[in-house]
Amino acid sequence: MWTITHDDVTAIALGAGILGTGGGGNPYLGQLRMQELLRQGYSVQVMNLEDLPDDALVCEIGWMGAPTVGVEKLPRGNESEAVIAALEQYVGRKFDAIACSEIGGSNSIAPLEAGAQTGKPVIDADAMGRAFPEMQMSTLFIGGVSCNPSAMVDAKGNCIVFDHLEDSFKLEQYARPLCVQMGCTALLAIGAMSGAEVKRTSVRDTLKLAKQVGQAVLDARNTKASFSEAVLNITGGVELFTGKLVDVQRRTTAGFARGEMIIEGLGAHAGGFIHIAFQNENLVAWRGDRHTRQDVMACVPDLICLLESDTGEPITTEQLRYGLRVNVLAIPCTDKFRTPEALKVVGPAAFGYPDVVYSPLHKTPGQGIE
Amino acid sequence: MWTITHDDVTAIALGAGILGTGGGGNPYLGQLRMQELLRQGYSVQVMNLEDLPDDALVCEIGWMGAPTVGVEKLPRGNESEAVIAALEQYVGRKFDAIACSEIGGSNSIAPLEAGAQTGKPVIDADAMGRAFPEMQMSTLFIGGVSCNPSAMVDAKGNCIVFDHLEDSFKLEQYARPLCVQMGCTALLAIGAMSGAEVKRTSVRDTLKLAKQVGQAVLDARNTKASFSEAVLNITGGVELFTGKLVDVQRRTTAGFARGEMIIEGLGAHAGGFIHIAFQNENLVAWRGDRHTRQDVMACVPDLICLLESDTGEPITTEQLRYGLRVNVLAIPCTDKFRTPEALKVVGPAAFGYPDVVYSPLHKTPGQGIE
Numbered sequence: 107m108w109t110i111t112h113d114d115v116t117a118i119a120l121g122a123g124i125l126g127t128g129g130g131g132n133p134y135l136g137q138l139r140m141q142e143l144l145r146q147g148y149s150v151q152v153m154n155l156e157d158l159p160d161d162a163l164v165c166e167i168g169w170m171g172a173p174t175v176g177v178e179k180l181p182r183g184n185e186s187e188a189v190i191a192a193l194e195q196y197v198g199r200k201f202d203a204i205a206c207s208e209i210g211g212s213n214s215i216a217p218l219e220a221g222a223q224t225g226k227p228v229i230d231a232d233a234m235g236r237a238f239p240e241m242q243m244s245t246l247f248i249g250g251v252s253c254n255p256s257a258m259v260d261a262k263g264n265c266i267v268f269d270h271l272e273d274s275f276k277l278e279q280y281a282r283p284l285c286v287q288m289g290c291t292a293l294l295a296i297g298a299m300s301g302a303e304v305k306r307t308s309v310r311d312t313l314k315l316a317k318q319v320g321q322a323v324l325d326a327r328n329t330k331a332s333f334s335e336a337v338l339n340i341t342g343g344v345e346l347f348t349g350k351l352v353d354v355q356r357r358t359t360a361g362f363a364r365g366e367m368i369i370e371g372l373g374a375h376a377g378g379f380i381h382i383a384f385q386n387e388n389l390v391a392w393r394g395d396r397h398t399r400q401d402v403m404a405c406v407p408d409l410i411c412l413l414e415s416d417t418g419e420p421i422t423t424e425q426l427r428y429g430l431r432v433n434v435l436a437i438p439c440t441d442k443f444r445t446p447e448a449l450k451v452v453g454p455a456a457f458g459y460p461d462v463v464y465s466p467l468h469k470t471p472g473q474g475i476e
Numbered sequence: 477m478w479t480i481t482h483d484d485v486t487a488i489a490l491g492a493g494i495l496g497t498g499g500g501g502n503p504y505l506g507q508l509r510m511q512e513l514l515r516q517g518y519s520v521q522v523m524n525l526e527d528l529p530d531d532a533l534v535c536e537i538g539w540m541g542a543p544t545v546g547v548e549k550l551p552r553g554n555e556s557e558a559v560i561a562a563l564e565q566y567v568g569r570k571f572d573a574i575a576c577s578e579i580g581g582s583n584s585i586a587p588l589e590a591g592a593q594t595g596k597p598v599i600d601a602d603a604m605g606r607a608f609p610e611m612q613m614s615t616l617f618i619g620g621v622s623c624n625p626s627a628m629v630d631a632k633g634n635c636i637v638f639d640h641l642e643d644s645f646k647l648e649q650y651a652r653p654l655c656v657q658m659g660c661t662a663l664l665a666i667g668a669m670s671g672a673e674v675k676r677t678s679v680r681d682t683l684k685l686a687k688q689v690g691q692a693v694l695d696a697r698n699t700k701a702s703f704s705e706a707v708l709n710i711t712g713g714v715e716l717f718t719g720k721l722v723d724v725q726r727r728t729t730a731g732f733a734r735g736e737m738i739i740e741g742l743g744a745h746a747g748g749f750i751h752i753a754f755q756n757e758n759l760v761a762w763r764g765d766r767h768t769r770q771d772v773m774a775c776v777p778d779l780i781c782l783l784e785s786d787t788g789e790p791i792t793t794e795q796l797r798y799g800l801r802v803n804v805l806a807i808p809c810t811d812k813f814r815t816p817e818a819l820k821v822v823g824p825a826a827f828g829y830p831d832v833v834y835s836p837l838h839k840t841p842g843q844g845i846e
Contacts, residue, residue: 192639196566257639264646267637269562269627276634283653 107157107227110150110218114317115140121320122214123420124337124435125312125475127409129363129387130211130237131169131176132422139181140215140222148222153203155231155310162301163199165190166233166246167217168207170258170281171291172386174356174363174424176212182261185293186220192265193257193295205229205304207244207296209312210237210387211422216293231308235315235440235475236409239362239386240278243452245442246299247274249307256281256296260288286361309440310476315340323418333418334433337411342474343437343467346391346403347380348372348415351430356423362386363423368396369432380434382410384423389457391434404436405459407443407452408467409475411435438469440476477527477597480520480588484687485510491690492584493790494707494805495682495845497779499733499757500581500607501539501546502792509551510585510592518592523573525601525680532671533569535560536603536616537587538577538664540628540651542756544726544733544794545660546582552631555663556590562635563627563665575599575674577614577666579682580607580757581792586663601678605810605845606779609732609756610648613822615812616669617644619677626651626666630658656731679810680846685710693788703788704803707781712844713807713837716761716773717750718742718785721800726793732756733793738766739802750804752780754793759827761804774806775829777813777822778837779845781805808839810846 110118119137126133158164167186169176194200204224206217209232221228233244247253256268258281266284271277277296285292322336334345349369356365364385371378381392381399388410392399404410412421415431443452444466454462480488489507496503528534537556539546564570574594576587579602591598603614617623626638628651636654641647647666655662692706704715719739726735734755741748751762751769758780762769774780782791785801813822814836824832 196637196639262642264641264650265639266650267566267639269566269635269637271634272632279657280634280636280654283657284650287649287653 107151107153110152112141112144115144115215115218117317117320117324118214118313119320120323121316121318122209122211123422124319124411124413125316125409126210126237126420126422127387127411128384128421128423129239130208130213131171133212133215135177135180136212136215140218143219143222150218150221151227152230152313153227155229155305155308158203158229158301158305160300160302162202164203164205164229164299164301164304165193165201166205166207166296167220167293168213168296169216169291169293170285172358172361172363174358175290177424179289179291181291185259185261186216187223188263188265189257189259189293189295190220190224192259192267193255196255196257196267197298201226203227203229205308206232206313208232208234208237209316210234213237214313214316229304230313231304231310232312233308235309235312237387238452241281242274242278244274245309245440246304246307248442248448248451251297251299251303251307253277253297255298256294258284258292258294260292264288282361290361309442312475315475326418333413334435337435340474341437342470343435345433346436347375347434349375349432351426351428351432354426354428356426365423367426369434372431385457386423388412388423390454390459390462391436402462404467405454405462405464406457407439407449409437409439411437436467438467438474477521477523480522482511482514485514485585485588487687487690487694488584488683489690490693490790491686491688492579492581493792494689494781494783495686495779496580496607496790496792497757497781498754498791498793499609500578500583501541503582503585505547505550506582506585510588513589513592520588520591521597522600522683523597525599525675525678528573528599528671528675530670530672532572534573534575534599534669534671534674535563535571536575536577536666537590538583538666539586539661540655540664541661542728542731542733544728547794549659549661551661555629555631556586557593558633558635559627559629559663559665560590560594562629562637563625566625566627566637567668571596573597573599575678576602576683578602578604578607579686580604583607584683584686599674600683601674601680602682603678605679605682607757608822611651612644612648614644615679615810616674616677618812618818618821621667621669621673621677623647623667625668626664628654628662628664630662634658652731660731679812682845685845696788703783704805707783707805710844711807712840713805715803716806717745717804719745719802721796721798721802724796724798726796735793737796739804742801755827756793758782758793760824760829760832761806772832774837775824775832775834776827777809777819779807779809781807806837808837808844
């Protein structure tokens with residue numbers, strides 16, 4: 107168990123922004139909300155995954171929505187209390203702990219806010235080890251944990267309970283258009299899971315990982331060291347490219363921010379171009395020229411992360427704009443996403459790129475995202 | 477109390493089809509399902525509104541969806557048991573009786589099926605005295621009854637509970653895109669209402685009315701009498717037009733069947749044309765020529781009903797096709813829809829016709845739809 111501090115939140119938000127691979131919601135806004143809660147005297151404990159009792163009752167907490175909207179439309183502030191209360195009333199039992207659905211982006215902070223507001227510990231683990239745009243893209247659901255029941259609230263206090271759904275694909279299919287009606291942001295409390303299920307299927311220690319990654323970037327700012335090296339030393343992976351954003355096509359459609367960017371090389375990469383497609387998160391990076399995509403450099407489920415070259419700040423897809431100088435990192439994903447069953451859900455074909463073959467980035471066992 | 481017979485179902489389905497004003501779902505399919513239940517030995521009691529105890533717990537039952545889809549995609553058959561069970565589990569009490577959300581179309585039969593399958597009596601009243609395309613268009617909600625909580629199921633057993641919604645407009649707004657995801661047909665159990673609320677706000681005796689209207693048409697078939705007169709003798713109102721359908725524009729969009737038809741006059745109306753706009757149900761009828769709408773002949777909330785001239789069969793908007801011979805009737809709606817507050821919800825402006833002024837059809841007190 108450790109108690110979250112103001113500085114932890116700063117580091118987690120920064121690291122989670124990087125692990126968000128362009129999505130997961132703006133982590134800076136989550137940071138401000140959480141630090142305000144700490145200032146008001148709230149506190150939250152983080153529980154190691156191995157300390158979670160097998161018979162504990164756990165739900166996941168996470169926001170759904172388009173990052174382009176989330177950056178403008180702020181939460182009311184009591185959504186996490188409301189959604190947990192609704193799900194507890196439905197289940198007829200209190201939850202013992204809160205799990206994180208997605209360590210990437212602001213969904214790293216959402217469980218901490220919920221923990222602070224409800225007094226429940228937050229488990230140091232998540233269901234992605236990154237951010238992903240759709241609900242079924244989760245190590246828990248891929249691992250056979252049920253998403254039933256779940257609850258969903260909006261800023262106006264409207265609350266909907268998913269009593270029974272066939273599977274997590276239906277949760278995505280039914281919750282997404284509701285989320286659009288709710289103004290493209292909604293908070294979900296998902297599942298009534300046992301501690302044993304969460305332990306078996308989660309990506310472990312990812313709050314710690316986000317904090318380490320964030321702290322490494324903060325340290326590199328002070329020591330003028332390389333941001334890319336600082337991150338990659340912890341996560342593993344490679345720097346794919348450095349350059350300048352020269353084109354962004356983006357639209358907010360069906361509840362997602364979708365599009366493609368083109369980055370022109372600088373320094374050692376001068377004269378080269380890469381293309382990156384995204385759906386909230388960065389999906390596939392290709393080498394190419396200004397107009398043509400050629401060979402794939404990295405793709406989902408591995409992480410493609412953009413850092414602003416001057417500051418090491420993660421760049422989320424809603425912030426993409428002409429002229430940004432960026433370092434593009436590729437980071438190996440959790441092994442739980444590398445099985446054939448998982449790749450059906452989170453591989454490039456699942457995002458509409460059936461021709462892209464997933465070639466796993468090299469990974470050192472015991473390092474990076476486990 | 478009366479017990480529904482095979483012949484009652486035939487007459488109710490026919491009458492409800494007429495009261496459906498073009499929508500409410502195909503009543504013939506509901507008739508077949510209900511008569512099959514009766515053949516299997518199920519039975520259902522209809523309770524007069526005045527016999528409902530004030531402290532009874534009541535929910536409404538009704539299908540949501542586009543009639544164009546409902547005519548092809550049949551229910552699984554256990555939806556009403558599932559949705560009532562889900563709502564009872566949520567409320568923590570058993571319902572004492574089932575109310576009808578919409579007497580028009582197949583939603584007249586849905587509560588009877590639910591009553592047969594659950595052994596609960598069905599109240600002889602509804603919330604529209606006709607059919608309407610959207611959830612908030614209800615004498616109950618206009619009268620201040622809450623739609624919370626409600627439950628919604630699809631044919632695959634997916635079940636969603638609306639725990640708390642701001643109002644019935646939100647129920648429409650949130651349930652409609654879910655319904656689209658559910659394949660454009662879903663069954664809802666709405667509210668946990670008291671008997672006193674239902675008595676105060678319902679349109680009374682509408683199952684009896686549908687049965688009388690249907691029986692009158694059946695009798696007119698045997699006696700070769702006028703179908704229009706047979707209906708109007710019971711409901712009040714006027715025959716607006718007789719003619720032939722010469723144009724239909726129709727699209728299934730956002731969960732509705734929307735469009736406009738043109739009818740060319742025959743007999744006494746030869747040379748004339750009328751236009752009728754619809755959204756699942758017929759909304760506004762204008763005089764005009766082939767290309768131009770002129771003065772309004774009738775509009776919502778009054779009923780505009782099409783009978784096939786040869787058989788007296790109601791014509792639903794998904795059945796509209798070139799060449800159909802029709803009698804167009806206009807029937808006065810319930811007084812509960814004629815207040816200024818109600819007209820904001822069910823008047824022509826609410827359907828996108830702000831220039832159409834509602835001029836109530838003449839009504840004889842104590843006759844027709846009360």
